[in-house]
Amino acid sequence: MNLIVRGIIQIQEITLLIGRVLRGIFRPPLYLGEMVRQMDILGFGSLTIILLTGFFTGAVLALNTGNTLQKFGVESVAGQLVATSLIRELGPVLTALMLAGRVGSGIAAELGSMLVSEQIDAMRALGTDPIKKLVAPRIVALVTMAPALTVICDMVGVLGGLLAAITFQGQASSVYMASAKEAVTYNEILGGLIKPTVFGFLIAIIGCYKGLSTTGGTVGVGRSTTQSVVIASILIIAVDFLLSKVILSLLLEP
Amino acid sequence: MATKLSAIEFRDVSLAFGERVILDRVSFGVRYGESKVVMGGSGMGKSTVLRLVLGLIKPDAGRIIVDGEDITDYNEEQMMTVRRKIGMVFQEGALFDSLSVYDNVAYRLREQRVAEPEIEPVVMRMLKFVDLEDAVDKMPNELSGGMRRRVGIARALVGSPKIILYDEPTAGLDPITARTICELALKLRDLEEVSSIFVTHRLQDIEVLASEYVVRDDFGNLIFEHEGDKMCLINTKFIMLKDGNVIFSGSDEEMRNSGHPYIRKFLDHER
Numbered sequence: 001m002n003l004i005v006r007g008i009i010q011i012q013e014i015t016l017l018i019g020r021v022l023r024g025i026f027r028p029p030l031y032l033g034e035m036v037r038q039m040d041i042l043g044f045g046s047l048t049i050i051l052l053t054g055f056f057t058g059a060v061l062a063l064n065t066g067n068t069l070q071k072f073g074v075e076s077v078a079g080q081l082v083a084t085s086l087i088r089e090l091g092p093v094l095t096a097l098m099l100a101g102r103v104g105s106g107i108a109a110e111l112g113s114m115l116v117s118e119q120i121d122a123m124r125a126l127g128t129d130p131i132k133k134l135v136a137p138r139i140v141a142l143v144t145m146a147p148a149l150t151v152i153c154d155m156v157g158v159l160g161g162l163l164a165a166i167t168f169q170g171q172a173s174s175v176y177m178a179s180a181k182e183a184v185t186y187n188e189i190l191g192g193l194i195k196p197t198v199f200g201f202l203i204a205i206i207g208c209y210k211g212l213s214t215t216g217g218t219v220g221v222g223r224s225t226t227q228s229v230v231i232a233s234i235l236i237i238a239v240d241f242l243l244s245k246v247i248l249s250l251l252l253e254p
Numbered sequence: 255m256a257t258k259l260s261a262i263e264f265r266d267v268s269l270a271f272g273e274r275v276i277l278d279r280v281s282f283g284v285r286y287g288e289s290k291v292v293m294g295g296s297g298m299g300k301s302t303v304l305r306l307v308l309g310l311i312k313p314d315a316g317r318i319i320v321d322g323e324d325i326t327d328y329n330e331e332q333m334m335t336v337r338r339k340i341g342m343v344f345q346e347g348a349l350f351d352s353l354s355v356y357d358n359v360a361y362r363l364r365e366q367r368v369a370e371p372e373i374e375p376v377v378m379r380m381l382k383f384v385d386l387e388d389a390v391d392k393m394p395n396e397l398s399g400g401m402r403r404r405v406g407i408a409r410a411l412v413g414s415p416k417i418i419l420y421d422e423p424t425a426g427l428d429p430i431t432a433r434t435i436c437e438l439a440l441k442l443r444d445l446e447e448v449s450s451i452f453v454t455h456r457l458q459d460i461e462v463l464a465s466e467y468v469v470r471d472d473f474g475n476l477i478f479e480h481e482g483d484k485m486c487l488i489n490t491k492f493i494m495l496k497d498g499n500v501i502f503s504g505s506d507e508e509m510r511n512s513g514h515p516y517i518r519k520f521l522d523h524e525r
Contacts, residue, residue, distance in 0.1 A: 029365075118348035125308050125342040126362045126409070127334050 014209050017131075021139060021205075024132045034137040042103045042138065043145025049102060050149045051156050053094050058082055058157030061090070062164035075169060079180030082161035083154075087183065087192040088247075091154040093240050096199035099146060100232040104207040107138055108228035111211025112221035120212070135212075139204040146200025147193045154192065191247040198243060199236050206232040260319065261286050261417050261449035262307055267316035268498075269302060276302050278498035279316065286416075287447045287489055289439070291463055293455055293520070294495035300453040301345070303495075304419040307451065308342060309333040321417065341410030341418045345425060347402035349394040355381070355405050356390045362412045380408040384438060400431035407438055418442060418450040424459050436462040437478065443489060444468045445476075457521065463490050464506035494520070 061082045069075045111134060114120050123130050158180050165171040210228035214220045260283040269277045276299040284290045292300050305311045306318055309325055317326050325336050349358050357364075359377045381387045384404040394402060403423050410418060420439065424432035436459055442448040444467050452463060465481045481487050492509050494502040496516055502509060509517060 029367075114351075117346065117351075118344045119350055121305070121308075121310055122342070122344055122348040122350070124310055124330075125337055125340070126365065127337050128361075128365050129330065129334075 010209075013213065014205060017135070017209050017212075018205060020131045021136050024129060025136050025140070029132065031133055031137055034133065035140050038137045038141035039145055042099075042106075042141045043149060046099060046102055046145075046149060047152070049098050050095055050153050053098055054086075054091065054153035054156035055160040057090055057094060057153075058086060058160030058162075059164040061085055061157075062161035063168055066165065066169045070169070075171060076175050077179050078165050078169065078171060079158070079161065079176040079178070080183045083158050083180040083183035084188070086154045086157040087188050089240075089244070091150045091157060092192060092195035092199060093236060095150045095153045095196060096146065096203065096236045096240075097233055099142070099149070099200070100203050100229055100236060103142065104203040104232045105225045105229045107204065107207030108211040108214075109221055109225045111208060112214035112224045115212060115214050116217050116221060130212075135204075135208045138208060139201060142200035142204040143197055144200075146196040146203070150192065150196040187251040191251045194247060195240065195243050198239060202235050202239065203232045206235065259286070260284060261288070261321055262290075262451065263317075263319040264303070264306075265317040265319070267306065267313045267318060269299070269306070269311070269313050275498045277306075277313070277495075280495075280498070280500055281316075282493055282500060282503060284449050284451060286449050287443070289443050289450045289452055289463060289490045291460060291490065291492045292451055292453045292495060293460070293492060295455065295520075298495045299498060300455075300495060301421050304342065304421050304451060304453060307417075307419060308337060308340060338413060339415050339417055341413075341415040343403065343406050343410050343418065343420045343423050345421045345423075346399070347394070347406035349397075349402055349405055349409070351394055353394075354390075355386070355392050355394070355397070358394070358405060359409045359412060361409065366413075376412060377408075380411050381405075383411065383441075384408045385434075400427050400434065403427070403435055404438070407435070411442075414446075416448060418448050420450060420452045420454075422453050422455070424454060424456055429458060432456070432458060433462060437468070439463065440466060440468045440478070441476065445470065460492070460506060464492070 062078055065081055066075065066078060069078055069081070111120070114134075120130050123133065161180075162173060162176050165176045166173055207228045210224040210231070214224045216223070262284040264280055264282050266279045266281055267277055268275075268279055282290070292303055294300050302311070306313055307320060309328060313326065317324055319325070320336055321339055323336060325333065328336065350361065353361065356377055359380055360373045363373045363376060378387065378390070381390055384407050386401060386404050386408065389397060389401060389405070394405070397405065407423070423435050423439075427435065439450065439452060440463070443450065452459070454460065464487065466478055467481065467487060468476055468478050471477055488505070490506070492502065492504065492506060493500050494509070494517055501514060502512055502517055510521065512518070
């Protein structure tokens with residue numbers, strides 16, 4: 001089977017999976033407890049890496065742009081630059097990439113191992129729909145937690161930028177914060193929340209699909225895990241481009 | 255019209271994965287209270303038979319009847335009600351890693367939203383049946399291979415299903431543990447009148463299942479008896495699968511007298 005046919009089949013299977021999730025998500029049993037548990041594991045569990053990512057990204061943005069801004073005599077807009085970059089682009093994308101690496105791979109590995117050790121079959125034999133019990137809670141968890149984590153990432157990033165601006169550019173914190181505040185408009189925030197919601201969905205659905213389509217035993221689990229990270233990362237970057245265009249033309253530059 | 259005589263019935267069931275033919279017009283039935291031992295080499299579609307009964311996969315052609323219901327065209331939701339009648343013991347136990355032994359056994363009842371106080375006595379009774387009451391708080395990774403299978407059996411028995419499917423429950427176990435598993439199957443067959451399909455390729459299992467039976471004496475003790483030369487157990491039958499076909503179907507005595515070269519090879523080699 002060549003690459004194109006395989007790709008089309010995968011897209012078809014993912015679409016079917018999404019369909020089954022959407023149908024299952026509104027019909028009881030709902031497994032709310034499992035959803036909260038996944039939010040804790042997938043969302044709260046990723047907080048540390050998101051804090052670190054956000055902080056250093058913000059700091060390095062301020063650091064790198066500081067000299068250039070100074071050349072043009074506009075170092076006072078450093079705050080705005082950092083905040084806009086983070087909210088529009090870096091916050092959502094970096095958070096999503098981190099989640100794809102940490103959480104997407106974990107989902108694929110867990111579901112993959114469950115599949116090869118017949119636990120998924122056992123679940124069905126015992127009267128549970130694995131789509132409802134395993135897939136839906138993970139999707140709900142990531143769709144809700146990815147935006148939350150992105151907001152935290154943006155916030156910490158602005159603080160990281162502030163620290164760098166004060167330390168290395170000798171800027172007054174009030175100047176930086178005032179400029180940063182200008183960047184934070186409702187439409188910016190809305191645009192900055194749409195992206196991670198979509199990314200969260202992508203990470204979860206790719207992780208679940210790859211896990212549940214594992215073949216070939218333990219080796220297959222490794223393969224699924226790798227593929228889930230690769231596919232999710234590429235999709236995030238590609239979809240980010242498309243979403244940016246849509247958000248720009250609808251919200252920011254109407 | 256489906257007869258109510260058979261707990262499970264396969265009618266001309268065919269299944270192929272791509273080019274590979276797994277089952278080719280396979281027909282057989284399991285009567286109520288009967289144990290059907292399905293034998294055959296690896297990759298001969300033994301486990302596939304069990305998956306078909308559970309509706310985990312669907313056949314390409316033919317009909318499958320479970321407890322008088324034709325389940326061939328049932329969707330996942332309809333299958334859920336059928337699966338309540340069936341207990342399945344998976345090859346390696348297939349216990350949920352993230353749940354303790356107690357939670358594993360209680361799983362089915364929790365899914366059916368049974369109240370917690372009603373769950374505990376059932377779980378403890380099942381664990382007592384497989385003699386694992388002490389392991390109730392253990393996690394699956396703390397258990398030996400034999401214990402995992404026994405927990406798997408306990409989990410399958412919750413809800414008192416009248417049909418039990420065993421997928422090579424003794425594979426890779428030492429002879430004593432394997433015998434324990436077979437004795438559990440005998441207890442279910444002779445005392446609980448469970449219908450079952452027992453997939454195996456071990457002659458020792460066949461020996462035990464075909465020639466021993468269990469009775470309860472006046473004091474409630476279980477006694478394992480051998481059929482001897484004068485009587486013959488009729489509640490255990492055998493079928494042998496090869497290349498997608500049933501090449502033998504009948505009792506163990508008939509199998510031992512069979513002249514089929516593959517069966518001869520199978521019996522001699524395993525010995």
